Amino acid sequence: GQQLNQSPQSMFIQEGEDVSMNCTSSSIFNTWLWYKQDPGEGPVLLIALYKAGELTSNGRLTAQFGITRKDSFLNISASIPSDVGIYFCAGQMQNSGNTPLVFGKGTRLSVIA
Amino acid sequence: KAGVTQTPRYLIKTRGQQVTLSCSPISGHRSVSWYQQTPGQGLQFLFEYFSETQRNKGNFPGRFSGRQFSNSRSEMNVSTLELGDSALYLCASSLGGRSSYEQYFGPGTRLTVT
Numbered sequence: 001g002q003q004l005n006q007s008p009q010s011m012f013i014q015e016g017e018d019v020s021m022n023c024t025s026s027s028i029f030n031t032w033l034w035y036k037q038d039p040g041e042g043p044v045l046l047i048a049l050y051k052a053g054e055l056t057s058n059g060r061l062t063a064q065f066g067i068t069r070k071d072s073f074l075n076i077s078a079s080i081p082s083d084v085g086i087y088f089c090a091g092q093m094q095n096s097g098n099t100p101l102v103f104g105k106g107t108r109l110s111v112i113a
Numbered sequence: 114k115a116g117v118t119q120t121p122r123y124l125i126k127t128r129g130q131q132v133t134l135s136c137s138p139i140s141g142h143r144s145v146s147w148y149q150q151t152p153g154q155g156l157q158f159l160f161e162y163f164s165e166t167q168r169n170k171g172n173f174p175g176r177f178s179g180r181q182f183s184n185s186r187s188e189m190n191v192s193t194l195e196l197g198d199s200a201l202y203l204c205a206s207s208l209g210g211r212s213s214y215e216q217y218f219g220p221g222t223r224l225t226v227t
Contacts, residue, residue, distance in 0.1 A: 031214045033214070033215065033216070035218075040201075040221075040223070041220050041221065042117070042119075042203050042205075042218035042219050042220045042221045043156075043203070043218045044218070045215060045216070045217060045218075048214075048215050088156065090216075092214040098161075098163070098168055098169070098209075099169060100146065100158045100161060100169050100171070101146075101158075101214060101216060103155060103156045103158075104155075105155040106155060
């Protein structure tokens with residue numbers, strides 16, 4: 001089935017640093033979603049994107065819907081220890097009706113204080 | 114508005130037994146999707162129910178089944194449990210209509226099969 005390529009798989013950063021991660025596909029998407037999952041909990045929706053080129057912020061988080069509609073990016077500025085977790089991208093393919101969301105395998109973020 | 118709730122949160126079963134997990138969606142949401150999450154495989158889609166009908170199905174054996182009730186609450190059942198069924202089972206609810214792809218997840222049920 002359709003896969004989303006999410007990178008990097010894991011990151012170790014110093015507190016205060018900025019973080020960038022991305023998600024790419026060979027197919028065109030009309031929706032991109034970014035989630036964060038803490039250990040033992042369900043993923044929490046951070047940002048939803050619906051238009052190519054759209055740039056949306058949620059506090060220190062900023063996500064962009066790529067112009068080609070085949071990718072999306074998530075940036076976290078001035079990271080803090082509570083940013084630790086797994087970040088997932090998910091997308092809805094264009095013209096796919098009500099088919100399930102496609103998920104990336106996640107980026108595991110570790111923050112060193 | 115209350116979030117998605119799942120019960121139980123933790124479950125330990127023996128191989129060969131069967132289990133039923135429950136999910137109550139956000140009020141007003143008509144779609145419930147179920148996922149299996151394991152460390153090596155990420156989020157694997159099981160099935161989606163919308164208005165009491167299974168709308169999508171993932172690539173899992175028939176031992177995995179589900180249903181949705183008229184109040185949108187959903188249950189999933191796993192029969193003849195295998196060791197490999199140990200995982201975090203997540204449900205997610207959404208409005209379910211066109212252009213409403215935002216899914217909101219519950220905390221999950223951690224199933225351990227011994």
